[in-house]
Amino acid sequence: MNKYHLRSYRDVIPKLGASVYIDESAVLVGDISIADDVSIWPLVAARGDVNTISIGARTNIQDGTVLHVTRRSAGNPEGNLLSIGEDVTVGHKCMLHGCVLGNRILVGMGAIIMDGAIVESDVFIGAGSLVPPNKILKSGYLYVGNPVKQARLLKESESAFLKQSAINYVELKNEYLEQG
Numbered sequence: 001m002n003k004y005h006l007r008s009y010r011d012v013i014p015k016l017g018a019s020v021y022i023d024e025s026a027v028l029v030g031d032i033s034i035a036d037d038v039s040i041w042p043l044v045a046a047r048g049d050v051n052t053i054s055i056g057a058r059t060n061i062q063d064g065t066v067l068h069v070t071r072r073s074a075g076n077p078e079g080n081l082l083s084i085g086e087d088v089t090v091g092h093k094c095m096l097h098g099c100v101l102g103n104r105i106l107v108g109m110g111a112i113i114m115d116g117a118i119v120e121s122d123v124f125i126g127a128g129s130l131v132p133p134n135k136i137l138k139s140g141y142l143y144v145g146n147p148v149k150q151a152r153l154l155k156e157s158e159s160a161f162l163k164q165s166a167i168n169y170v171e172l173k174n175e176y177l178e179q180g
């Protein structure tokens with residue numbers, strides 16, 4: 001993997017764990033921590049400049065997704081960092097801004113998650129959903145819509161898929177790493 005797409009901001013450069021795959025067209029700037037076996041797909045833009053971004057093990061961030069954060073200010077002394085847990089699937093063209101995600105979550109294609117929102121572990125977010133600022137999504141549920149609403153409890157098959165999706169993406173990125 002080349003490192004052209006890893007850029008520093010104020011002398012801080014993204015930190016990568018083992019066996020991470022980052023597509024060459026992705027751009028990652030500043031204070032970003034990426035754990036083992038994460039995959040970052042084409043045209044992802046992640047900017048850890050005015051706050052920090054962390055991405056947990058085996059999480060995949062799919063094509064065209066934007067990750068950003070909010071600066072500290074008088075009215076918001078901590079600002080809003082972005083924390084994404086382990087075994088999370090972030091679908092194509094999502095926007096994750098200054099929010100906190102637990103483990104085993106699927107963020108459907110095109111979803112937007114805004115500042116201060118908290119997504120507990122084991123949550124499925126439907127495609128195109130909008131999660132407003134400071135909203136808390138409870139563990140074990142499907143959420144859909146704009147603004148997002150709790151739709152129903154997850155089926156067993158959907159709960160299992162949350163983990164399986166992460167496994168699929170670890171296998172896929174391993175193939176990409178092997179082909180060089």
Ligand SMILES: CC(C)(COP(=O)(O)OP(=O)(O)OC[C@H]1O[C@@H](n2cnc3c(N)ncnc32)[C@H](O)[C@@H]1OP(=O)(O)O)[C@@H](O)C(=O)NCCC(=O)NCCS
Nearest residue numbers: 062090091092107108109124125126127128129142144145
């Ligand atoms: C929400 C989802 C899980 C389907 O759940 P479901 O319970 O099987 O839903 P159904 O297909 O039975 O549809 C139930 C209702 O929800 C609506 N619906 C389905 N997906 C929706 C979505 N993403 N947002 C809003 N409404 C949705 C359907 O139109 C239907 O409405 P109706 O009852 O008025 O006809 C699925 O559509 C989805 O969004 N999956 C995410 C896929 C994705 O982005 N994966 C990442 C790939 S990289």
